[in-house]
Amino acid sequence: MKQYLIIETRDPIECRDVDAMASLAADLARSGASASVLLTDNGVFAARIGAATDALDVLSSAGVGVFADNFSLSERGIESASLAPGVRPATVDLVIDRLLEGASVMWR
């Protein structure tokens, strides 16, 4: 099974292309591949409850795993209680894990 990890670093409110990223990840999952997204840097703004973005809904409806970098969350004061449902905190070791598993890792 093909594996993909998308590292999303952009704020979804500032950058419309984050929606395109979410659509791509969802399409990959629906095509039968394993797809995950790691939100990092300003990308973690999507992970805060109440953020004005549909990206997480698009991802979860397609079964895409969504992770958020602990360091970036802490840097922006996003605590566990503020994380949108389904978003799992992670470290950047996730990237290494996926690379070693043979995933194509795409940085946005």
Add this chain to the structure above:
Amino acid sequence: MSQQATLAFLLMDAPFESARTTTALRIIDAAVRRGINVKVFAYEGAVFLPFASQIAHANAVHGRTVEEEDHPLPREWVAGLIEESARRGAAFEWVNCGLCVDERGAGQAIEGVRRGSPADFWKFAESSDNTLVVPTA
């Protein structure tokens, strides 16, 4: 994995311009700490990451001396990765794209960094278990 794994990375951002630099170096650091062999190709502004002439400074706004400010310098991070990798018995290569070095005047790199070309990146990619391209904005 029974044999030491190898990962290749391509970086593009100049230091002090984007959060991507720190995040990418954190990822590379994670690989180094796991004893993974690492090959880095620095393209465009990233050739300044190991630039030897970076100097730390005091910060009057912070009210700190040079020592107190302890300003991180990317060349120290790169040197630290080389050192940590060696300490763990893994291989670490850093190649700066030569044409990018020339047009930017970034010729003075720290020890352990060599000059190369995109062909080196392709060799890195072919000889590694996987590759991560970190683009610029």
Add this chain to the structure above:
Amino acid sequence: MRVLSIVSSAYRATVEEQDDTVIWFTHAIKGAGADVDMLLKGPAVNYAVMGQAVAPVTIGTRTQRQGPDVCGQVAGLIGKGVQVFVAEVDLERRGLAKAPLIDGARRVRDIPALFSEYDRVWHW
């Protein structure tokens, strides 16, 4: 190892560098034996559009005579046997649904199917 390089950043420092540096890089690794194809996405779909021209730029007393020709660069990749795909949905979003593209550029809609044909997908 078959690689698909996705280019979605466009016109980034192309005048200063006299080309798109990722398209240039792809030429270089192709020359080094890479089995690489390209997908133009986002604003980079415009790279396949004909009729682009960059006039010489003069800053102070310095005139740049060799301006970038990104469209020509992409055509050059096709000439070297690199398959160049252009994301159809991004053409449509930019009013380019019916625009003639450079010879050899292939419109593609099913991105996951395209990805599945490659060992590695790199995003620039």
